Amino acid sequence: MFANPFSRQELDRRVAGFRQLLVRKQLDFAVLSAPENVFYLTGLDHWGYFAPHFLIVPVEGEMVLVTRAMERVTIETFVRNARFSGHGDETSPAAALVAEIRTLSGRAGVEMNTAGFSYPTGRALAEALAPREMTDISGWLDWMRQVKSPEEQVLMRAASRLSDRGMQAAIDALGNGAGESGTAAEVMAALIRDGGSPPGFGPFIRPEHRLGEEHTTWGEGDYLEGSRVFIELSGCVARYHAPQGRLIQMGRIRDEDARMAETCRTAFDAVCEALKPGAVARDVYALWQGHLDEIGCAHYRRHHCGYMVGIGFPPSWTGGNGVTGLRHDSGMEIREGMAFHILSWMMGTGRGDFFLSNTVLVGKAGGEVLSQTTNAPIEIERAMALSA
Template sequence: MFRNPFSDGELARRVAAVREAMAVRGIDVAVLSAPESVFYLTGLDHWGYFAPHHLIVPAAGEMVLVTRAMERVTVATQVRNARFSGHSDSVTAASHIARELRPRPRTRVGLEAQSSGLTFAGGQELALALGADHWADISDLTAGLRQVKSAEEQALMRAAALASDAGTLAAVAAIGDGAREAEVAAECTAAMIRAGSNPPGFGPFIRPGERIAEEHTTWGDGRYRAGGRVMLELAGCVSRYHAPMGRLIHLGHIRDEDAAMAEVAKRAFDAALAGLRPGRRAREVYADWQAVVDVAGMPHYRRHHCGYLVGIGVPPSWTGGNTVTGLRHDSDLEIREGMCFHLLSWFTETGRGDFFVSNTALLGPGGPELLTRAPMGPTVV
């Protein structure tokens, strides 16, 4: 979070792709407000995205980055391909954008209406300033382009995966009877940072087994005890690119039913991984995962997905924004080379034992490849 990670050629390629998509949709000017979109096109990597950032992308010519005036030095240091237009805290970002766009008559403007970076009030103000007939929703424009990772992006994903593995292994080594939850989290986080990780979009999620179902909570003030379990889900992050992974660690012993469920989970994971082939649909990959579950005698067990696309993530998420593009049973998403997925094989509250494992996988020219490689378990410490 201190430098622009992209080459000029990489940034130029992305801007050209955005402009091509704008032309197809009849958009004269795009106002990109999602932090992920601004980062994707400029490389601006900092914590200032809590306040509005808007990148004005005309069909040709100079891009303009509108944000608070106090970000001037950081933008000057990191951004090479857009003019900075700062505003004071006494005016709204939307009013400042409207002034930037005012010299452009009869312009059709594209807005990321579903972005967390464009508030309802800001959207209303912009729509009123532009006229109701002069804007269109382009929330899916850069999100679609970001799905396939370039060579530079893949290198960042690999670096993030190394940090993920380091954090997982450090956490496992710190878990034991009497270990403080906070100490395990500290060892995990320190190992990721030492391995090159920047602060991730969120997490790590580390918590005792009785709190597995809480999804997005993390460590508490207790201690782990023999006979218990520890849930790990974390992601190393390098230049905003995340490589999530998850493990379930057992203290002292593992129940027979959990060990049996571990084998089901790993077989289902392998089926989903093998199912990642160019041209297939996300629902077909989910069906591969579900088929293993059915054969194991649990046709009633369903998940909302068995994985989702990952890459750029800006706090508060590593999923690429406020939506999740998942490998769902009803998704027609086309699987393409260069996509990265957080693949999950998650079995909890089955009545027949619990286990889960997850990894980041890249679909390369030679097929699917696991980027996170710590042992899948079962792991008993």
């Protein structure tokens, strides 16, 4: 969060590709409002996205970034391919956007389904553009972002190395008798110490009695001998994430969990092998589900066995306010360069519990696991007693 992470050639390629899409769709300019997409086209990485940022992208001519005037120094430092248009806090973001839009002509494409686009903005744009047509282009640039360029893949590999360090920090802290907050502190230090930025969310570190909670994290207690600890975390480098997760055993793993661990790992490996260009998401999910069906767990279903990752701004690392998952009903075609957080999540099956996840990059021959952390069960024998 201190420099633009992309080369000028990379940014030029992205902007040109998006403009070509606008031309094919017979649009004259676009208004982007998703932080991830503003970042993708400009490289602006800061925490100012809590306030609206609008990137105006004409088919020809300079782009314009509309946001609060107080962000001038940051934007002039980061952004080298768009003109800054700042407004005071006494001016509504919608009014500032409309003032720039009035100088443009032609058909507009507007990114509406984002965290940065409000109802007042939509209403103001509709009034300003009438009777010109306004097309919702939500998801268009998200689709382009799905395939990671070589520059992006370098950043994701760096994020994965930090994820490995964060997971090892958690294992070490648990082994040394750390409680919930102490373990979290060690993880956060490891994720940031060697060049990482604060991740989009997490880390999620939960004791056994809260395993079923999807998006909560550490509390103030201790981890008990004989229990399990859920850990899901991600390193973050230049807003790129590479999540991984494990179910840690405090002591010896139970027999039924060990058996489920074998199914979990086999299913994970099968998904990685299946992630080849041209594969279809629903077929990948069916392959994962099939391993559960074979052991008598056909009743157990997950909403997906993985989802796309890459750029992420708080409050998520999923790339926006939605999740592009490997679902049972998804017809999404797998493309080389995609990256997925693959989750072999087998908890609450009634036949044992296990969980592991890694970030996987799609190559020509299948999925490459970026993590170096073991997929085998991790059993921790504490080196010291818990403090009172």
